[in-house]
Amino acid sequence: MxxxxxxxxxxxxxxVTYEHVARYIRASGDDNPIHYDEEVAKKAGFNRPIVHGMWxxxxxTSLVWKWYGAHVQLTKVDxxxxxxxxxxxxxxxxxxxxxxxxxxxxxxxxxxxxxxRTLVSTQIVIRGAR
Amino acid sequence: xxxxFIGSTTEVxxxxxxxxxxxxxxxxxxxxxxxxxxxxxxxxxxFEDIPVPPTMPIVFWQSIHIPWISDFDGxxxxxxxxxxxxxxxxxxxxxxxxxxxxxxxxxRHNKSMTFMEHKLLIYHQGExxxxxxxxxxxxxxx
Numbered sequence: 001m002x003x004x005x006x007x008x009x010x011x012x013x014x015x016v017t018y019e020h021v022a023r024y025i026r027a028s029g030d031d032n033p034i035h036y037d038e039e040v041a042k043k044a045g046f047n048r049p050i051v052h053g054m055w056x057x058x059x060x061t062s063l064v065w066k067w068y069g070a071h072v073q074l075t076k077v078d079x080x081x082x083x084x085x086x087x088x089x090x091x092x093x094x095x096x097x098x099x100x101x102x103x104x105x106x107x108x109x110x111x112x113x114x115x116x117r118t119l120v121s122t123q124i125v126i127r128g129a130r
Numbered sequence: 131x132x133x134x135f136i137g138s139t140t141e142v143x144x145x146x147x148x149x150x151x152x153x154x155x156x157x158x159x160x161x162x163x164x165x166x167x168x169x170x171x172x173x174x175x176x177f178e179d180i181p182v183p184p185t186m187p188i189v190f191w192q193s194i195h196i197p198w199i200s201d202f203d204g205x206x207x208x209x210x211x212x213x214x215x216x217x218x219x220x221x222x223x224x225x226x227x228x229x230x231x232x233x234x235x236x237x238r239h240n241k242s243m244t245f246m247e248h249k250l251l252i253y254h255q256g257e258x259x260x261x262x263x264x265x266x267x268x269x270x271x272x
Contacts, residue, residue, distance in 0.1 A: 020158075027151070027158040029192035032202060044204060053207045058159030058185045065163040071175055074184040078211040 009095030011063050016051055016091055024055040036087075050084040056120050057081075060093050060109045067095060068105075068129045075104070076125035082118045090114040098123070105129050131233055131244055131268075135198045139229045143194045146223040149180050156183060169220075182218035185210075187252060187262045190226050194250075198230055202266075208245065209265035216259040218252065225253040242270045 018036060025031050030052060033040040041049045057079050064074060085091060092112050099106040104127045111120040149169065156166040161183055164171040172180045188210065199205075218224065232247040250262040 023154075024158040027154040028189050030189075034203075054185060054188045054210065055159060057210060058155075058161070058183070061185055062156075062159050062161040062163075062183075065161065070163045070165055070171075073217065075214050076212065077184055080209050081207055 009067050011093045013091040016089055024052055048086045053081040056085050056111050060111055072126050072128045075127055079122040081120055085119050133233050135230050136233055138198055139227050140194055143226045144223050145190050145193055145226050147182055147220055149220045152180055152220055155186050180220040184212055194228055204268055205266040208267045211263040214260040227251045244268045
């Protein structure tokens with residue numbers, strides 16, 4: 001691994017807003033009101049609307065190209081959604097190399113909120129990292 | 131949901147993702163790699179066309195009728211995996227099928243939880259390109 005990749009792989013999103021959710025709804029077609037309507041979220045047992053887990057996972061995996069460059073490919077993503085990300089929360093994504101094999105890198109990505117509570121835990125496999 | 135549905139599959143749905151759909155999805159998740167928005171950059175990088183971002187096949191669910199799910203209200207997404215045998219591309223038509231692979235019931239703190247495990251199989255001309263595994267949970271008071 002080169003020096004750059006030995007640095008901590010961390011990215012922070014200070015506040016996840018309705019605009020982020022609205023853009024994801026337009027792109028994904030998933031317009032479940034639990035993601036933007038406080039009353040619906042409360043009926044489902046949440047204090048506030050919850051952000052799509054797949055938005056969080058998409059943001060997490062997108063960081064791989066920022067960290068490793070445009071040429072790499074993700075061949076495997078394996079995720080558990082542990083706790084909801086609420087509108088207005090902050091999001092911190094941390095990446096750690098688990099194994100650096102000859103042709104691929106296995107990484108663990110963790111997303112946490114402002115209370116350091118784990119939201120999403122993901123194992124990924126990347127090919128083409130130089 | 132009872133176990134008799136295990137093994138059920140949807141009809142085959144043909145899904146083709148446009149470059150514009152990929153651009154909007156990429157922008158929504160802050161995916162700033164130019165190969166996802168610019169075909170010439172994708173070709174320069176060795177791809178035949180703009181690739182589909184690896185987490186984007188979850189969007190395919192919106193186009194597939196799932197006979198054993200009438201309403202997604204109250205569903206919690208608990209696990210998601212993607213495995214690729216081949217890269218997926220814009221402008222290519224994929225044959226997609228969702229299968230209910232397992233239903234697991236658990237009782238915790240007087241709540242009945244049902245976990246529904248699915249796999250989305252993505253083929254191109256009969257060849258498997260990728261598989262997406264999705265687990266949803268529903269909770270009911272006992």
